Amino acid sequence: MIRFFRYSNESYNNLNQNSKHKFAQSHALNIFGKEAIYSFIPKNACSTLRTTIAYANGCIRDKSDFNWIHKNNHTFSATLSELARAKYTFTILRCPFARLVSAYLDKIVSRDTVAWNYIDLHNRKIDIEDITFDFFVRSMSKPNIRDGDIHWRPQIDFLVYEEYDDYFCLENFSKVETVLRDRIGIDIIDVRPLTSHTSYGFNLIDDNDFSNIKPFELLKYKLNRALPHPKNMYNDELIELTKKAYSDDISLYQSKIDRKTLMYS
Template sequence: MTGLLRYARSEDVILSQNKAHRFAAHYALVHYRSGAVYSFIPKNACSTLRYSMAVANNCIESPEDWTWIHKNNETFAATLPELVCAPFSFVVLRCPHARLASVFLDKIVDKTPELWQIYRLTRDGFDPDALTFRDFVTLLDKGDLLKENVHWRPQEDFLVYEYYSHVFALERFREAAPILQDEIGFTVQDARSLTGHGTDRVEMIHEGRFADTPISELAQMKRGGRLPSHAQLYDTALAGQVAALYAGDLTLYAAHLDAQLLSFPHLLPT
């Protein structure tokens, strides 16, 4: 059986009114054939796993239908009995430094609605073309925007259970497929070619520092098929700032996975 509900006792209210639990339960999806629960976290292979879940639950058939998942995030959300009785549960965690860099290079550089959400929340307080990764981190930190969007919201908020049957590292995600197939008959179907979210289509730059490069320049680089690697967006100060912002996620990752897979393992909270 699965573990204790992580946030059920965090508020002395009716469970249906417990905001932390309701949020996490909203992102807990059921694989109906096995009853297993998957907690999906944006930017952690979630498109691949949501697509795989939709296929497994007989709602879509082929890659031509893949955009269905974007309108159906709530379709497979677990009920309380499904959460409590699930025979198996799993989640994918990611280095928080790499996750935040991925959000920036994907959502912010491409000027998707996530950028314009920040723009509105700051009352048009910056030049979108001139925004840098350092500026972005500062907005999340000083502007109290850390929980305003699920793509950069701390991963710990998405965990509906205290303990999971299996916690996978995105950094070693290929290890998940055979385990999920053997344990619950769940087939992982790679959706990166459908979503275009992966960095496998661009040349990654592993030299230099890009923390202060405006997104107008980064967008031009991206159109040319090149992007800085996630680590190259950081200098010492910025890495420390993000480590403080996501201290809970760093601790969570190290508690379940190999801390040496983190971008900056020396910044783990002590």
């Protein structure tokens, strides 16, 4: 079976100069001893999977060392020959609408360093309190903004292969655990309760329109272990803008995952 690369033939230049392929390859991680490749996509349980792989590759001893992964994002990036010879490949997709909300609430509202990088993408002409979710979504119509950070960059950009053996979805994470145990004999090390950038353990509020609420007001909710339900961040106009900005991701998700888990079809 030949594993065709998604972006390799988009340019006849040397493959090392093909930026789209190089980006996707750098996010394709080797699980040594299993001859398996996992393409990691930020905001799609990647901390849990990268911790699992770090353990499987003998670099950490248990989940208490999970912070090791943040300085080793590309330690296990696969070579071209390793990608071509892989016996098993997989990735985890996420509803694009939910992923965009997650990136916003995690990186912008929490005033992560990524938030200041987002301001730099606007040439520092905005203040952090200007970045409502409405503003954030509208900005994704500009390719330099949408592609400017890995946490909201389109998921399809991270996929080095045209096809994977398995496409999982974050919305059905239990399937990931079952299949990986059966296919390659690894157990997931779930670090979601240990990280500060997920909605794990938060109460979801679904009785308000949060699309134009200022980040500081949302941060107050977050400090009280509450977050808006993702659907309450959108209105009809923002839904359509997201569909346009992330059309490839939505098409990919609809073709590989059960449409019932897509927030807006």
